[in-house]
Amino acid sequence: ATQHVPTFNSTIFAHRGLPSRAPENTLAAFDLAADEGATWIETDVDIIADGTPIIIHDTALDRTTDHRGKLYDIATAEELAGIDAGSWFAPEFASERVITLDALVDLLNRRKLNANIEIKANEQGAERTIVLVDAIASSLARLDDEREIIISSFSQPVLMTFHARHPEYAIGVLYETAALYDDWLSVLELCGASYIHPEDAGLTRERVQAFRDAGYGVNVWTVDARDRANELLNWGATGVFTNIADQLIR
Ligand code: G3P
Ligand code: MG
Known part of the structure; x- marks a missing residue:
């Protein structure tokens, strides 16, 4: 990917794909979002034992797969082939797998999708944090x-x-x-941020305005009501993460 220049258009981020119609964070969920006209998806990334970045929201496999335990106990990407990430949602998705970030990159290139890559957890110390960020950057280097x-x-x-x-x-x-907290501007500057991604609950017009006045894009999570999405975008929010991207795009 080239240097990203924030555009601050109203962006609808398909949160974990289209999780009301396909199991979250699977190829099926992202393909469906693309079919419905989404141009941006949101997804969650962490690394397994060998340092491979994979797409999953929770640290535990329990909620979204037929396996139990922590994702850190998965040794290699080959083991992902044995994990069913779809049946919990509906039987017709039994062939969905927990995918690698590399597989997601292939899909982004193929479907011409942009992505918010949310890095999860940070439970394993500084050395693993470096492994994590370098592995993610190395996968993303394959983007068009x-x-x-x-x-x-x-x-x-x-x-x-x-x-x-x-x-x-x-x-x-x-x-x-x-x-x-009131140190948000210092945090944004120290992180080299272009965007702040605040939670929807309690967010006010004044706060959105203050973030925008400071020069930041404002992408709000997770907004599943059309009226609220419109309100936030009218206040100057640059985007919303939503589980109903199909309805908001229409
Ligand atoms: O990136 C926005 C949103 O996904 C953050 O919360 O728990 O849904 O990953 P969560
Ligand atoms: Mg997320």
Whole structure:
């Protein structure tokens, strides 16, 4: 991907694909989002034991697969072939697998999709954080030039590490409302961010305006009501993460 220049158009991010119609974070969910006209998807990334980045939201496999336990106990990417990431959602998705970031990159290139890559967890210490960010950057290097990427995380150390080592990628700092302290501008600057990604709950017009006045794009999560999405975008939010991208695009 080329150097990302934030455009600040209203962006609908298909959150984990289209998770109401296909199992979240699978090829089926992202393909469906593309079929419905999405141009941006959101997804969650972490690394397994051998350092391969994979696409999964939780640290545990339990909720979204037929396996139990932590993803850190998966030794190699080959083991992903034995994990069913679709049956929990509906029997017709039994062939869906937990995919690698490399497989997602192939899909982004093929379907001409842009992606918000949310880096998860940061549970394994500084050395693994470097393995994590370098492995993600190395996968993303295979993207076509015209693909756009935002790297986001709730973990500010992850974002600072990513930005220091791979400054060519746009950064978005994720915030839960309760954790949005008055030091946000310092955090955004230290992370090299172009975007702030605040939680929807309690977000006000004044706050959106303050973020925009400071020069940042504002992408809000997770907005599943059309009226609220319109309100936020009218206030100057640059995008919304939504589980109903198909309905908001229409
Ligand atoms: O990236 C926006 C949103 O996905 C953050 O929360 O828990 O859905 O990954 P979560
Ligand atoms: Mg996410």
